Amino acid sequence: MPVRYAFSLVNIDSKNSIFTKRQSGQGYEGSDTRLPARSGSSLNCVSMNNHTVTFSNGQQVLALGQGTYMMGRSWLKRRQEIKALRAGIDLGMTAIDTAERYKNERLVGQAIRGLRDKVFLVTKVQPFNAKHSNDVIAACERSLSKLGTDFIDLYLLHWTGSLSSYDETVAAMTLLCEQGKVRMWGVSNMDVPKMERFFSIINGDACAANQVRYHVAARDIERDLIPWCKEHCIVVMAYSPMGEGKLVQDPTLSAIGRKYNPTAAQVALAWSVRNTNILSIPKASSPSHVLENFKSLSIPLTEEDISEIDRVYPPPAGNIPAAT
Numbered sequence: 001m002p003v004r005y006a007f008s009l010v011n012i013d014s015k016n017s018i019f020t021k022r023q024s025g026q027g028y029e030g031s032d033t034r035l036p037a038r039s040g041s042s043l044n045c046v047s048m049n050n051h052t053v054t055f056s057n058g059q060q061v062l063a064l065g066q067g068t069y070m071m072g073r074s075w076l077k078r079r080q081e082i083k084a085l086r087a088g089i090d091l092g093m094t095a096i097d098t099a100e101r102y103k104n105e106r107l108v109g110q111a112i113r114g115l116r117d118k119v120f121l122v123t124k125v126q127p128f129n130a131k132h133s134n135d136v137i138a139a140c141e142r143s144l145s146k147l148g149t150d151f152i153d154l155y156l157l158h159w160t161g162s163l164s165s166y167d168e169t170v171a172a173m174t175l176l177c178e179q180g181k182v183r184m185w186g187v188s189n190m191d192v193p194k195m196e197r198f199f200s201i202i203n204g205d206a207c208a209a210n211q212v213r214y215h216v217a218a219r220d221i222e223r224d225l226i227p228w229c230k231e232h233c234i235v236v237m238a239y240s241p242m243g244e245g246k247l248v249q250d251p252t253l254s255a256i257g258r259k260y261n262p263t264a265a266q267v268a269l270a271w272s273v274r275n276t277n278i279l280s281i282p283k284a285s286s287p288s289h290v291l292e293n294f295k296s297l298s299i300p301l302t303e304e305d306i307s308e309i310d311r312v313y314p315p316p317a318g319n320i321p322a323a324t
């Protein structure tokens, strides 16, 4: 019988036990994934492959969130975009990803008004604001003001740019966490050597997430970054999971979709969240696209489907199987 990637929907606030006491030497396999505890933690991060991801502070979030890049560019589309984001939050797609660079934090602030307690809010600081800790703090204050909130759930360094050292960035992130303005911090667009650099800095191992490009046709991170992040209890946020929209017409994904009736977009998303510790953040600017995307969580991709995708979009050479 083929192994099914069971995509049953879960109440993320409920019974799913997310932590176990430290159990040294356990591997991570299948749906009961035990990862090595981080230094200073008496608990192990456990990911249940039940469509939630678990952050290092224990917070659980549905593995399908919402991107916002390009939102807020047109006044004509604004209302529709806000409706789309609110529809997603109602469905449980509560991770909302923005960035100071997107220049749409005010729109996101408007979309989450009255729903702040349901939302897992992610925004990002640009590298040229991350060189000196005072600049990071000022950028964070600006984002908080635009978003109309007094805390950010996850604050990311957007990319490395011309930063030669991460010390000041980490110091600022640590301070922001101590001040309660940021619950967790992380990074984006970082490869394994950069992650190792972060982990060599004092408090750098508090990094909770790495947001990177990941879709069927962009699988490089399977080789080393995904396993590294799993090992260090870091959530991988998959951006552009539909290849910036190019995959919604993909013939392979469409053919797989036809078996169950879903669309190529839904197959792309189901594939992106098939593994533990991956939080996929498709951007959709209409409630109908949001609903369609949400339904991807119930597509029963089989091993056969996964193999077909592997055949057309091969995993990187030297790949560690993605399901481990």
Ligand SMILES: NC(=O)c1ccc[n+]([C@@H]2O[C@H](COP(=O)([O-])OP(=O)(O)OC[C@H]3O[C@@H](n4cnc5c(N)ncnc54)[C@H](OP(=O)(O)O)[C@@H]3O)[C@@H](O)[C@H]2O)c1
Pocket (backbone or CB within 6 Å): 066, 067, 068, 069, 070, 097, 098, 158, 188, 189, 211, 212, 238, 239, 240, 241, 242, 243, 244, 245, 246, 248, 265, 266, 281, 282, 283, 284, 285, 286, 288, 289, 290, 292, 293
């Ligand atoms: N950290 C980084 O450096 C970085 C880089 C890129 C992206 N990101 C984040 O990741 C998010 C997602 O990536 P992305 O925006 O590049 O691309 P994406 O999510 O892969 O694709 C977005 C495109 O897919 C379309 N779409 C969405 N749902 C659909 C559906 N059900 N059927 C057909 N088309 C559908 C959207 O159209 P509509 O808008 O018309 O619905 C949009 O054109 C971004 O919004 C951003 O938050 C981060």
